[in-house]
Structure formats: structure tokens, C-alpha cells
Amino acid sequence: MTAASSSLLASSGAIILIGAGNMGGALLTGWLKNGVPGSCVIVVDPQPSEAMSKLIGDAGARHVTSVPADIKAGVLFIAVKPQVLDAVLPPFKQVVGADTVVVSIAAGKTLASLEAHLGKAAMVRAMPNTPAMVGRGVTGAFANAEVGERQRQLVNDLLKVSGPVEWVPEEADIDSVTAVSGSGPAYVFYLVECMAEAGRKLGLQADLAMRLARETVAGAGELLHQSPDDASRLRQNVTSPGGTTAAALAVLMAQDGMQPLFDEALEAARKRAQELAG
Secondary structure, eight states, X not given: OOHHHHHHHHHHOEEEEEOOSHHHHHHHHHHHHTTOOGGGEEEEOXXXXXXXXXXXXXXXXXXESSOOTTOOEEEEEEOSOHHHHHHHSGGGGGGOOTTOEEEEOOTTOOHHHHHHHHOSOEEEEEEOOGGGGGTOOOEXXXXXXXXXXXXXXXXHHHHGGGSOEEEOSSTTHHHHHIIIIISHHHHHHHHHHHHHHHHHHTTOXXXXXXXXXXXXXXXXXXXXXXXXXXXXXXXXXXXXXXXXHHHHHHHHTSTTSHHHHHHHHHHHHHHHHHXXXX
């Protein structure tokens, strides 16, 4: 964490994390590894996993099963599923003070819906993705006008433990972020399934085709991560004119190929995010 964020955290109060499941647990693990003192963290979860309970205990963090009494949060971090948010959130209004910044990663839940339960406050709506569980995620975030610069830096530091953070200028942009990167890992996993199935149809054993597809996508992702070149340049580098890759790309990049399919798929994801907000 930055010195400014550490100072703000020390002066403003505890991080109260609601939910220590896959995403909340990944963020908590990252916080503790990146210098957030366990004594600053209160985890609210009715039944954390055995591994998460051990992590909380070893770090000296506090675990409770309901809203902690007589505490104002420096950061109230909401990491529960959107389906249960309306039931879970109302009791936490008492921990929101004048200096609290509220951060929600509940997909589709607007800041207005949070304010309905917690009142007016500094709030950030964020959308991480599941590679955060291995420290390779990316998060889109939007801050309302009540978020101060030091609070924004603190939230940025707390989110970036799982990967880069991209701030967007409008809250509505979070629905588009959800369509691209929030849901995006599933598209990549499905790509592996499709490649493996196509390989099986070419005569490869199914398990071999899956291993080849899986390692190809994982390796290509790591090359993209490490290379300074953009995706189009990397694609061109591996495509010899008149070769096998060019033959496959002629199909994938055709007028009825992958681009219009992705356009339709991501629009469907964004529309669903907007419906969930309602």
C-alpha cells in the first residue's frame, strides 16, 4: 500500500469486509500479503471456509457473524452475491460514518440501491473478475462525487492487490465493464472447450485435445501479458501469409465470424447487467 493509504487507513478506522467467499477471500488474502495489518480488518461472514478461518486467525483479523456494534468503518467492503444484498445490507447502516467509503463488488447493484440501505456516503462500485483469485484479475471501478482523493487512492490500493484497476467516468460504464472483463473469463474458458472439441472432431483423443487447447490459451495469455505488443500485432506475428493460421483466421475473421458474435454476446451481457440493476 502507499504511505498515504496506510496513513488514511490508520486514521479512519477498520476495513469491514462483508463476505469472505471466492472474491472476498481473494481480496482479503491480497490485502494481508500487501501490508494491511490484520488488526485493521473485520470479516463478517456466517460460515467462512476452514482455510479462510485459518487465514483470518493467523493474521490477527477479527471474525464476526453479524454487524459489529459501536464501530464506524474506514472502508465498508461489500463482497456478497447481488441476490442477497438487499437482505444483508440494512443492518450495516450503523457502521457508515462521515469518513466511511463504501465499496461494492455486487454485480448489477447500483450506487442508488446501496444508498437506499446505507444512506448518502462516499461510494465506489467495482467489478473485478475471477482471475483475482490468482492475483491476475482486472477491476473496473466508478467513484461517486463524495469520494475524496485520498479515499480513492486507498480503494485503488485495496483493489489492485488482485490486478490492475481501471477507473471509468460514468457509473453506467460498469455494465459494459461487466460484459467485457467481469464475465470475460467464462468466454475464454468456453474458447478452450470449443478448441478441444474441434480437435477431437479432427481425430485427436479428447483428453489430448483438451490439454493442447488449455495450454495454448494459457500460454498465449501469458505471452500477451508479458509482451509490449498489442493483441493485433501478436496475431500478425504468428500468421504466415498463405499458411495454416491464415486459413483458420479467414473463417474466424469473416463477416459472419467471431466479431459479430462477440458484439451480440457482450450486448446481451450488458443488457442483463442493466436488468439486474432494476
